[in-house]
Every structure is written in C-alpha cells, then in structure tokens.
Amino acid sequence: MKKRLGLIIDQERCIGCEACTVACKIENQGAKGWIRVKTLNVAQKDTPEGRFPDLKMHFLPQLCQHCEQPPCAEVCPMEALIKREDGPVTLDKEKCDGCQTCLDACPYDAIIFNSETDKAEKCNLCRHRINQGLEPFCVICCEGQAIYFGDVNDSNSRVAKIIAARETLQLHPVEGTGPGVYYCPPKTPRGL
Amino acid sequence: MANNETRLIRTVCPAHCGIDACGILAHVKGDRVVKVEPADFPNPKYRRICLRGLSSLEITYHPDRLKYPMKRVGKRGEGKFERISWDEALDTIADKFIDIASQYGWPAIGWTLGGPGAGTTKFGAYLRLASLTQSTRVSAWGYGDSGLPCGSRVLFGTHIPYGLLFGSLFTDPPPPDILVVWGSNPAEAQPLNVMRPIMDAKEKGTLLVVIDPRFTVTASKSDVYLGVKPGTDTALALAMMNVIFQKSLQNDAYILRHTNGPYLVRIDTGKFLRGKDIGAQEENEYVVWDSVSNSPRTRNAAESVPGLSGAYTVEGVECKTALQLLKELTEEYPPERASEITGVSADIISKLAERVGKAKTVTFVTNMGFTRTYHGDISFRAMGTLAAVTGNVTATFKGGHLPAVLNWKPFLHANPDKPSYARLGILQLYDAVISGKPFPVKAVWFSFINFLNQCANSGKIKNEMFPNLDFIVAADLFMTPTARFADILLPAASYLEFSDFIPFPYPYVQLQQKAIEPLYEARSDVDIAAGLAERLGYGEYFQGGEDAFIDIILDSKDSSIEGITREKLKQGPMALNSLPEMEQEFDIPFSTPSGKIELYSENLYEDGQALPVYLEPLEAPVSTAKKKYPLAFIQGHSRFRTHSMFADIDALLEMNPEPVVEINPQDAANRNIGDDDLVTVYNERARTTLKARVTEGVRPGVININQGWWIDQFKEGSVNHLTHDVINPVQEKIYEPNMHMNDVAVEVIRYKEG
Numbered sequence: 001m002k003k004r005l006g007l008i009i010d011q012e013r014c015i016g017c018e019a020c021t022v023a024c025k026i027e028n029q030g031a032k033g034w035i036r037v038k039t040l041n042v043a044q045k046d047t048p049e050g051r052f053p054d055l056k057m058h059f060l061p062q063l064c065q066h067c068e069q070p071p072c073a074e075v076c077p078m079e080a081l082i083k084r085e086d087g088p089v090t091l092d093k094e095k096c097d098g099c100q101t102c103l104d105a106c107p108y109d110a111i112i113f114n115s116e117t118d119k120a121e122k123c124n125l126c127r128h129r130i131n132q133g134l135e136p137f138c139v140i141c142c143e144g145q146a147i148y149f150g151d152v153n154d155s156n157s158r159v160a161k162i163i164a165a166r167e168t169l170q171l172h173p174v175e176g177t178g179p180g181v182y183y184c185p186p187k188t189p190r191g192l
Numbered sequence: 193m194a195n196n197e198t199r200l201i202r203t204v205c206p207a208h209c210g211i212d213a214c215g216i217l218a219h220v221k222g223d224r225v226v227k228v229e230p231a232d233f234p235n236p237k238y239r240r241i242c243l244r245g246l247s248s249l250e251i252t253y254h255p256d257r258l259k260y261p262m263k264r265v266g267k268r269g270e271g272k273f274e275r276i277s278w279d280e281a282l283d284t285i286a287d288k289f290i291d292i293a294s295q296y297g298w299p300a301i302g303w304t305l306g307g308p309g310a311g312t313t314k315f316g317a318y319l320r321l322a323s324l325t326q327s328t329r330v331s332a333w334g335y336g337d338s339g340l341p342c343g344s345r346v347l348f349g350t351h352i353p354y355g356l357l358f359g360s361l362f363t364d365p366p367p368p369d370i371l372v373v374w375g376s377n378p379a380e381a382q383p384l385n386v387m388r389p390i391m392d393a394k395e396k397g398t399l400l401v402v403i404d405p406r407f408t409v410t411a412s413k414s415d416v417y418l419g420v421k422p423g424t425d426t427a428l429a430l431a432m433m434n435v436i437f438q439k440s441l442q443n444d445a446y447i448l449r450h451t452n453g454p455y456l457v458r459i460d461t462g463k464f465l466r467g468k469d470i471g472a473q474e475e476n477e478y479v480v481w482d483s484v485s486n487s488p489r490t491r492n493a494a495e496s497v498p499g500l501s502g503a504y505t506v507e508g509v510e511c512k513t514a515l516q517l518l519k520e521l522t523e524e525y526p527p528e529r530a531s532e533i534t535g536v537s538a539d540i541i542s543k544l545a546e547r548v549g550k551a552k553t554v555t556f557v558t559n560m561g562f563t564r565t566y567h568g569d570i571s572f573r574a575m576g577t578l579a580a581v582t583g584n585v586t587a588t589f590k591g592g593h594l595p596a597v598l599n600w601k602p603f604l605h606a607n608p609d610k611p612s613y614a615r616l617g618i619l620q621l622y623d624a625v626i627s628g629k630p631f632p633v634k635a636v637w638f639s640f641i642n643f644l645n646q647c648a649n650s651g652k653i654k655n656e657m658f659p660n661l662d663f664i665v666a667a668d669l670f671m672t673p674t675a676r677f678a679d680i681l682l683p684a685a686s687y688l689e690f691s692d693f694i695p696f697p698y699p700y701v702q703l704q705q706k707a708i709e710p711l712y713e714a715r716s717d718v719d720i721a722a723g724l725a726e727r728l729g730y731g732e733y734f735q736g737g738e739d740a741f742i743d744i745i746l747d748s749k750d751s752s753i754e755g756i757t758r759e760k761l762k763q764g765p766m767a768l769n770s771l772p773e774m775e776q777e778f779d780i781p782f783s784t785p786s787g788k789i790e791l792y793s794e795n796l797y798e799d800g801q802a803l804p805v806y807l808e809p810l811e812a813p814v815s816t817a818k819k820k821y822p823l824a825f826i827q828g829h830s831r832f833r834t835h836s837m838f839a840d841i842d843a844l845l846e847m848n849p850e851p852v853v854e855i856n857p858q859d860a861a862n863r864n865i866g867d868d869d870l871v872t873v874y875n876e877r878a879r880t881t882l883k884a885r886v887t888e889g890v891r892p893g894v895i896n897i898n899q900g901w902w903i904d905q906f907k908e909g910s911v912n913h914l915t916h917d918v919i920n921p922v923q924e925k926i927y928e929p930n931m932h933m934n935d936v937a938v939e940v941i942r943y944k945e946g
Contacts, residue, residue: 012391012395012413013391013395015379015380015383015387015409015413016409017242017243017379017380017383017409017831018243018831018847019241019242019243019246021243021847022243022246022247022843022844022847023243023246025843026227026246043867044867044885044887046409046889047885047887047888047889048407048412048887048888048889049888050888051888052407052419052856052888052889052890052891052892053407053417053418053419053891055407055411055412055417055888055889056412057407057409057412057889058412137229140229140230140239141229141230141241141246143240143242143243143383143384143387143388144383144387144388144391145237145388145391189414189415189416189417190399190415190416191415191416192416192540192543192544192547
C-alpha cells in the first residue's frame with residue numbers, strides 16, 4: 001500500500017490549550033494558526049454545554065484534513081494546491097494568485113486568506129520538517145500528547161495501530177474527501 | 193563563527209510554573225534567539241513545552257522591556273522616570289540602605305522576592321545578601337502558598353506533601369484505581385508535569401474524580417465531577433470519612449502502623465496521655481490501650497495489640513483514642529448534612545466515599561486552590577486525613593530516585609559566625625511597614641514579584657503601605673503596576689540571558705544555560721545582587737557570577753546529586769541518583785512530634801483545631817440568603833499566564849484578550865446581566881469593572897476571575913482590589929499566614945458610569 005502520511009487527534013487527551021495554534025504560527029509564520037481549537041457546541045470558547053453540574057466540554061482542533069480527493073486542489077486554477085504522493089495536500093505560495101476559490105471549496109474551513117500577502121495559506125503538514133524525517137511542529141508541542149503523526153497505511157505504524165484499536169472518526173465523511181486526519185472521540189464519563 | 197549559522201543551546205524555561213521546568217532548545221542565530229522548541233529528554237514523556245513557553249521569545253524581545261536603570265522623577269506611581277547609569281543606581285541604593293539601616297537597623301530593609309519558579313541562584317543571590325546584611329527576608333509562601341504547607345506540617349510534618357500524596361504519578365507504577373483531583377486544575381495550571389500522567393493513568397483505566405467549584409478543563413476530563421462550594425471542602429472530606437467509618441472501610445492496619453490514631457488522648461486536657469501518666473519508664477512516650485492485657489501501655493511496648501477505637505479510663509482519667517475522636521467528629525457530618533453545606537448531592541458523597549473506601553489505591557492530587565481559603569490549611573488536613581485513613585498516603589520507601597538535596601546553606605546563612613536574616617511572612621510585612629510591628633520595615637526590594645498586582649487588598653498596599661516606605665527598589669523586565677511605584681527601577685535579564693540551576697522536573701535536574709548576552713543594559717539578578725554587595729562591603733561573597741553560585745548549590749556532597757556537575761549538565765538533564773530496590777520496604781519517618789501521620793494534633797487543641805474541624809469560610813457565603821455580598825469570588829489560573837507573567841504577550845492576548853468575570857446564568861439573569869456586558873464586581877474594599885462571561889462553568893453563587901491580569905487591563909480595580917489581607921492566627925502559629933484569595937464575598941451589578 002502506498003504511503004499516506006496523516007494525523008490522529010485524540011480528543012480524549014486534548015486539553016484545548018491552543019499550544020498547537022501558537023506552535024504553528026511560530027513555525028509557519030501564518031497570518032493565523034493553521035490549526036485552531038474549537039470548543040464544541042458553545043458560542044464562547046472554553047465554556048461547557050449543559051446545566052451545572054451536569055456538563056461537558058470537548059475540544060476539536062481543526063486543520064487541513066489532507067484529503068485523498070482534495071476539493072481545494074480540484075478547483076485551484078493555478079495548480080498551487082497539490083496532493084502529494086505520500087499524503088499531504090500542500091500549497092505553493094509562489095503559484096497562488098489569491099483568487100480564494102479554494103476557500104469556498106474546502107468543507108473544513110481550513111484555508112485562510114492572508115490579506116497582507118494576498119495569498120491563501122494552509123497547513124502543509126510541516127513539509128519542511130517531515131521532509132527531514134521530523135514530526136510536524138504541532139505534534140511535538142502538543143501539551144496533552146494528543147496528536148500522533150505517521151503513515152496510516154503502514155500497519156506497523158503507531159497511527160495505524162491506534163486506528164485499528166480505537167474508535168476513530170473523520171470529519172464530514174459524506175463529502176467523500178477521504179480525510180487523512182482521524183479523530184479519537186472523547187470518552188463518555190463512567191460515573192460512580 | 194559565521195553570523196548566519198544557527199547554534200542550538202539547551203536551556204530551561206523556568207517560568208514560575210516551577211516544577212514543570214521544561215527543557216528547551218534555543219536556536220541562536222548570531223546574537224538572536226530565533227526559535228525555541230521542546231528539547232529531548234531521556235524519558236520522552238518529559239519532552240514538552242506549553243503555549244507560554246512557545247511565546248517566551250516575545251518576553252525577551254518585547255518592545256516594552258525595561259532597558260536601562262531609572263530613577264523616579266514624578267510622584268510615586270505616576271510612572272515618570274529618568275534614565276541613570278548602573279553606577280548611579282547601585283550607589284543610590286547602597287547609600288539609602290546604609291542610611292535607613294543606621295536609623296532603624298538592617299531589618300528595616302526587606303527583600304521581597306517572588307516565587308523563585310524553578311530557579312535557584314537568582315533567589316539565592318538576594319538571600320545571600322539579606323543574610324550577610326542581616327536584613328529581612330520576606331517569605332513569599334504567604335503569597336497564596338502557605339495554607340497547604342500549614343496543613344501539611346501539622347498532618348505529615350512536611351512542608352510540601354506532593355511526594356506523599358501523588359509522587360507515584362511520576363514514577364510510573366501501575367495506575368491507581370481512582371484519582372481524585374481536589375481543588376486544582378492541572379490541565380491549565382500544570383498541564384505537563386501533572387495533567388499528562390493523570391491522562392496516562394486514565395487511559396489505563398483509572399477513574400478520574402474532580403472536585404472544584406468550576407467545571408474546569410480538568411473537570412471536563414473527569415468520570416465524576418463534584419461542584420463543591422468554595423471553602424466547604426472540609427465538610428465534604430468529613431462526610432466521606434463518615435461513610436467510610438460507618439461501613440468499616442478504613443484501613444486499620446495502615447492507621448495502626450503509620451498514624452497516631454491509636455494513641456490515647458486525655459479528655460480533660462486534650463493532650464496525649466504520656467508514659468508518666470501511667471507510671472511508665474518512658475515518661476514522654478505516647479500511650480495506647482493494649483487489648484491483650486486490657487491495660488494502657490506505651491506505644492512501643494512489646495507484644496501489645498493497641499485498640500484503635502474506644503474510650504478508656506486510665507488512672508481515673510477519661511481517655512479516647514485519637515481515631516475515636518476523629519470518628520466522633522465525622523459522625524456530625526452524615527452525607528445529608530454535608531450536602532447542605534457543600535452543595536454536592538448526598539448520594540454522590542456516599543457513593544464516592546464507598547468507592548474510595550473499597551479501592552485498592554487512590555491518589556489524591558491537589559495544589560494551592562482550596563488552601564487559599566481562610567481555613568484552607570484545615571481543608572488540606574481533612575483531605576489528607578481521608579487519604580491516610582484509607583491507606584493512600586505513601587508511608588514506605590523501598591528504593592528509587594532520591595529527592596534532590598541541595599546546598600542552600602551558603603545562601604541562607606552566608607557567614608556562619610554571624611546571625612542571618614530576620615524573617616517576615618508577606619502578610620506580616622504589611623504590618624511591619626504600616627505600624628512598625630513586630631519591627632519597622634522602611635525599604636523594600638522587589639525582584640521577580642508583581643507585588644501590588646498579586647497581593648491581597650491592593651488598595652491597602654497602595655494607600656497605606658507604599659506611602660510608609662522610605663525607599664522602593666524594583667528589578668523587573670517590564671513596567672508592571674508594581675514597578676511604577678519604584679524609586680529606583682532596574683532592568684532584569686530574561687531567562688534566555690542568564691544561567692541557573694534547575695532542580696526539576698523530578699527525578700531530573702537541569703542547567704538553564706545563557707543563550708544570549710542580556711539585551712540593552714539588563715543584568716541577571718545574580719549580577720544585580722553582586723553589584724550592590726560590592727558597595728556594601730560583601731563583594732568577596734559574589735565572585736564568579738551565576739556559574740560560581742551554581743557550583744555552590746551543587747556542592748552538597750549529598751548522595752542524591754553526587755557526580756552531577758555543571759559541565760555535564762550542559763549536555764542535557766541528569767537523573768538524580770537512585771537507590772536500588774530493596775527487599776524490605778521501610779517506614780518513612782514523618783517529621784511530626786509523634787513521627788507518625790497526625791490525625792490528631794495536640795498542639796492545636798487550644799485553638800479548637802486538634803482535629804480537622806469544619807469551620808465556615810471567613811467571607812465566602814455558604815448560603816446566599818439575603819447577604820449584602822452574596823457571591824463567593826474565586827480566582828482560577830489561566831493557561832495564558834503564569835501568575836502575572838505573560839499578561840503582556842501579543843500571541844496570547846490574541847487568544848485571550850481581556851479579563852472576564854465568569855458568572856452562572858442563574859446569577860446573571862437575577863442581575864439582568866448578559867454575556868459580554870460590562871459589569872462591576874464590588875464589596876466594601878473596592879469596585880472592579882470588566883466584561884461578564886455568562887457560563888454554566890461556575891456553580892451558582894460563585895464568580896470567577898482568572899488571576900494574573902495587570903491592574904491596567906481592567907476598566908477599574910483588579911482581582912486583588914477585592915481580596916482581604918486578614919491574617920489567620922493559627923496559620924501564623926503553625927508556620928506563616930496565607931492570603932485567602934478564594935475566600936472573598938462580593939456582589940455584581942451591571943456597570944454604571946461614575
């Protein structure tokens with residue numbers, strides 16, 4: 001099976017700290033963090049849903065899903081967005097003309113428009129790092145140790161083993177995009 | 193070296209989170225640090241950094257950094273300063289100190305240092321100078337952190353009980369059946385050192401219980417959440433013990449071996465019965481009731497089987513065992529009564545108590561949260577007593593890494609032939625300055641502390657304390673609300689600009705290595721202290737800078753750190769030496785009067801606190817019925833700051849732009865307050881105005897403002913304008929009085945102009 005580099009994000013371990021967002025901004029100098037943490041089902045971040053004391057609060061780090069069939073790449077007139085053979089969907093800033101078609105095409109809201117450079121931006125899975133055999137910067141800076149990186153198609157990899165052993169979800173599977181990012185949902189409280 | 197080459201320097205982010213002490217790799221290009229990243233550790237679980245550490249370059253390269261020494265030219269607090277040279281600054285300070293000392297004596301100079309974080313030499317340098325000049329060390333424990341040691345000293349005879357309660361989290365044993373996180377939010381406050389192993393344990397099946405008035409991030413990870421009212425934790429612990437004793441789920445063998453539970457207490461005096469009372473040779477020895485001979489025996493008498501419970505008459509004196517007295521206290525707190533006090537359902541209290549009683553291992557995790565209430569020391573004792581009677585306090589040792597023993601003596605007592613410094617707790621400093629009791633303090637040196645911002649009752653500090661000081665020096669990186677009041681202001685180095693020895697995270701020690709020279713005219717705290725020492729005639733004690741001090745600290749000759757040198761540490765962290773696992777475990781001697789865990793403390797009998805009795809909070813309302821200030825105000829800790837550090841960092845302000853007061857929708861509706869409305873929090877001390885965050889994340893009757901925002905970031909007031917500085921005399925007697933930031937009553941209204 002061909003290599004498919006991807007991520008697993010473990011929502012059970014994610015503490016919503018946003019270190020990934022800060023790390024990404026520092027590493028990639030984006031206009032915003034290319035990974036952003038949403039608190040689920042509430043208007044204000046870091047607030048729970050429900051009624052005191054029966055509450056829950058879950059975090060969802062959102063970023064480019066590195067799709068198998070990336071809609072962004074399909075619509076990009078400049079071929080600035082490409083699907084790499086080994087998994088990542090990357091954006092070539094030099095080729096981007098700032099048309100923003102990709103922003104609308106992405107069902108994950110993962111592409112950002114940088115109004116200063118007049119270009120689109122997104123997570124490239126830290127290609128400059130993974131090309132050197134390093135992990136993406138958000139992975140090594142994750143406080144909760146909740147992000148795992150690897151070849152999801154290699155049954156010996158840690159990520160493949162987690163996918164095999166645990167319940168995982170993908171975002172908007174109906175879109176048929178084939179995300180390369182998997183989420184382990186938070187565990188249900190066991191009570192007394 | 194070519195200017196564009198990147199050098200990698202292994203150092204440590206020592207932000208006050210202290211024991212996290214993340215090892216980091218600084219990428220240095222030319223004379224500039226361009227990036228920091230988490231550094232490797234022998235154990236990969238310790239490779240880590242947090243969002244503050246990642247943003248820490250913004251501190252070093254912040255445009256608002258203090259760049260050179262300054263003297264005040266305007267009124268105190270006005271913020272008008274004029275640049276001066278280091279020589280002028282240090283000469284002025286030396287002259288002024290000598291002048292004040294000649295009038296009032298050297299104790300009139302107070303060294304007020306913040307928590308040292310994980311650093312050692314920056315703290316040591318000022319202490320060494322305080323010691324040599326025999327001036328006053330103002331202890332910062334009372335800055336919110338002395339409630340826990342007060343309780344721990346009574347119960348365990350140790351200042352910091354983490355090792356006894358949750359040290360196992362760091363040594364990778366089988367996970368406990370249950371983890372109880374009590375009044376603490378490690379997911380935000382100690383995400384790496386404490387939360388990671390908690391989640392590791394949960395992953396392996398541990399049941400996670402969180403007790404907190406707020407539904408924190410930690411609570412969001414829990415299997416069971418108890419939303420307790422602030423200041424009522426003791427009642428909760430007593431009720432849990434009530435159930436445990438009712439169902440006989442306590443660990444009798446452990447109580448017998450490791451606690452003073454079986455010792456007889458005289459009902460007439462409240463003191464322990466002693467050998468002399470029964471005519472035994474060991475006059476001062478504790479006495480137990482031997483159930484074999486049915487007679488009183490001293491505790492070490494051969495072949496006796498001490499009774500754990502019951503009342504006995506000895507030589508006409510009515511006695512009960514300490515455990516019996518504890519049981520009788522808990523009988524007053526059945527779950528139904530505790531439910532009324534704590535706001536936690538009786539059913540949950542009963543079920544949790546039963547689970548804790550039946551579990552093989554329970555780990556209790558706490559920090560400084562509930563101990564920042566007026567009787568927080570007792571809350572800690574109550575929780576610790578619950579842990580002890582169920583056998584969940586580590587009381588034996590059978591090998592492993594030794595705790596670091598460092599050589600502090602040359603700093604705490606620099607000249608062994610002379611006395612060292614005088615000592616005041618931070619709340620005691622208020623009185624010393626304002627009323628000259630127990631002795632006058634006329635000058636204060638502030639280093640790595642934002643005193644006005646972070647200490648209780650800011651209005652009193654500003655209006656009564658500061659005006660009574662003849663001289664204020666502050667060494668800092670920024671013009672903090674405190675620095676504005678300085679007469680002489682000194683620019684301190686950021687952590688990338690000096691070296692230090694970091695004795696964390698257990699079981700490792702690390703070297704914080706200077707990555708770049710201090711920017712502008714900034715100096716390290718060691719250099720600042722050395723410059724002043726030279727002018728005061730103690731230059732010989734400050735030769736060799738930080739490196740020399742690191743070597744002194746390492747030179748304890750203790751087996752825990754033997755062989756660890758500064759040179760070796762440059763390559764990376766080193767583990768503390770360890771003892772091989774022994775065949776037989778031995779009992780850890782507790783430094784209490786009895787050498788055991790003290791369920792009953794005779795020294796506190798006169799204070800009515802021999803047992804962990806439930807006493808109502810000083811201010812925090814336990815019932816909201818028609819009180820003038822019906823809401824309990826607490827201060828959580830945010831991941832965006834370490835106390836007041838990082839409050840001025842853009843990357844973090846982008847995600848968390850301003851202070852908000854969290855209020856429950858019920859309380860908000862009663863006051864016609866909506867989300868994001870501007871509101872005023874007030875009590876008789878002050879008004880504080882900020883935005884409201886209407887959230888179910890705090891229990892009804894409680895409001896929370898995360899601590900650490902600077903005074904100028906509020907529309908008016910600040911968190912500590914609202915807090916009180918009342919001293920708890922029992923804490924003063926035990927050790928040092930604490931500030932009670934989580935024991936404050938307030939009311940909230942919509943903001944009105946004027």
